[in-house]
Amino acid sequence: MPKEDKTSEDTLSKDAKPRTHVREQEHEPARTSRKKPAIIAAIAAVVVCIACVVAVGMPSSLDLPAQESLSVSDISQAPSTDQELEKNPINFQELQERNSDIYAWLYVPGTEVNLPILQSGVADNYYLYHNIDGEGDPVGATYTQSQNNLTFTDPVTVVYGHTFQPDDERADLAFGTLHNYEDKAFFDEHPYFYIYTPTKMFTYRVVSAYEYDNSHILNTHDFSDSAVLQRYLDLVVNPEDADANKSEIEKLTAGQAYVVQLSTCTRPSVSENRYIVSGVMVGEHNYKMVDSLTAG
Numbered sequence: 205m206p207k208e209d210k211t212s213e214d215t216l217s218k219d220a221k222p223r224t225h226v227r228e229q230e231h232e233p234a235r236t237s238r239k240k241p242a243i244i245a246a247i248a249a250v251v252v253c254i255a256c257v258v259a260v261g262m263p264s265s266l267d268l269p270a271q272e273s274l275s276v277s278d279i280s281q282a283p284s285t286d287q288e289l290e291k292n293p294i295n296f297q298e299l300q301e302r303n304s305d306i307y308a309w310l311y312v313p314g315t316e317v318n319l320p321i322l323q324s325g326v327a328d329n330y331y332l333y334h335n336i337d338g339e340g341d342p343v344g345a346t347y348t349q350s351q352n353n354l355t356f357t358d359p360v361t362v363v364y365g366h367t368f369q370p371d372d373e374r375a376d377l378a379f380g381t382l383h384n385y386e387d388k389a390f391f392d393e394h395p396y397f398y399i400y401t402p403t404k405m406f407t408y409r410v411v412s413a414y415e416y417d418n419s420h421i422l423n424t425h426d427f428s429d430s431a432v433l434q435r436y437l438d439l440v441v442n443p444e445d446a447d448a449n450k451s452e453i454e455k456l457t458a459g460q461a462y463v464v465q466l467s468t469c470t471r472p473s474v475s476e477n478r479y480i481v482s483g484v485m486v487g488e489h490n491y492k493m494v495d496s497l498t499a500g
Contacts, residue, residue, distance in 0.1 A: 289405060292491045296402040303336050307354045309400040310346060310363065312466075312481075314390060315381035321363060321399070322347045323354060332364075342366075343377050351422040356399060356406055356485070359427050360436065360463050367469040367479070379468035385413035385481050386471075391449040397483055399464065403491055408464055408483030411440055411456070414448030415470055415477045434458040440465075440482045456484055 299306045299320060308321040324330035328349040335341035346365045352358050365379030374380070384390045391413060399406045427433045437456040440463060456463065462485040470477045 289489050289491050292400060292402065292405075294400045303338065305331075306336060307401065308356075310397070310466075311400070312382065312394075312397040314394040315384055316376050317346075317365075317379060317381060317397075317466075319346045319365075319378075323350065323352070343374060346378065349422065354401075356401070356462060356464065359433055359458065359461065360421065360425075360465060362421050362465050362467050364467050367471060369471060369473060379466060382413075382466055382468055382481050383471050383479065385410070385449060386447070386479075388449055395451065396486075397466075397481075405487075405489050405491070406485055407487035407489075409453065409486045410451060411453050411463070411482045411484050412443050412448055412450045413479070413481045414443035414445035415474075416443070416445070416480050418476055418478050421465065421467070430458045437461060437463065453484070461485075 294309045296306070296309075303322065305322040305324055306320045307323060309319070310321050311318050320336055322331050322336060322345050324347065328351075331345040331347040333340060333342060333344050335343065336345050344366050346363060348361060348363055352361045365382075366377070367380050367383065368374040368377065384394075391410070395410050397408050397410065399408065425432055425436050427436070434457075437458060441453060441456055442450070464483050464485070466481040466483075468479050470479045
């Protein structure tokens with residue numbers, strides 16, 4: 205059993221150095237002073253930067269991919285490759301020329317989560333406080349750590365992003381709007397999220413949304429042990445959080461399920477807890493047309 209990582213990326217640290225492992229502590233609203241014009245201007249610049257980041261990866265004719273164009277018919281709980289899709293809506297060639305750490309794109313309908321996913325070869329927590337251009341930025345970027353591969357074939361993949369509190373101007377940036385899943389009606393009405401890679405689109409059925417402790421999921425569970433993995437999948441289906449929202453999925457089977465967990469801070473901020481939206485892969489579809497850079 206791996207040793208618990210006390211420098212978990214599940215947290216945000218005010219004093220974090222960019223190239224060290226740190227615990228992720230919740231952004232406190234006090235860090236943003238609305239009385240200082242310079243800081244307000246800086247925040248506005250961050251908002252513009254994030255908006256530009258989203259626009260770069262999408263076709264010029266789309267602000268957001270339309271949900272009906274992304275949904276997969278005849279969803280089952282087993283990944284399938286029986287349907288090829290047309291050209292990838294994400295321009296990975298342009299994105300990877302900008303930063304080669306970008307390897308996927310995450311889209312969660314009904315939220316502002318329409319963002320690239322990165323993984324650093326420098327340090328697991330590099331994008332905690334760096335944007336997709338590698339510039340220092342308190343909003344950071346959406347990313348995974350080196351414990352996960354880049355193909356979404358691990359039994360559990362954890363994707364990290366910041367949450368800011370509701371009275372912060374940055375509240376809707378990064379993973380802030382994942383908290384929409386705290387509302388049962390929203391949870392029921394938005395059952396899927398999507399991950400793009402240069403050659404594939406994966407569809408995930410949202411299984412649950414709940415608060416969990418701040419332990420490092422990938423370091424504190426040996427998912428190579430099928431019994432350990434099964435216990436964890438049982439928890440994903442039936443979280444211990446009394447306020448959790450859950451789907452009708454009753455069982456995820458170790459060795460058959462591929463789970464992605466979107467991990468962020470809680471609202472209100474509780475440093476010992478994380479908010480997690482979990483999805484299981486229900487569709488895997490290849491693209492007929494890919495950029496020459498990624499067809500390689």
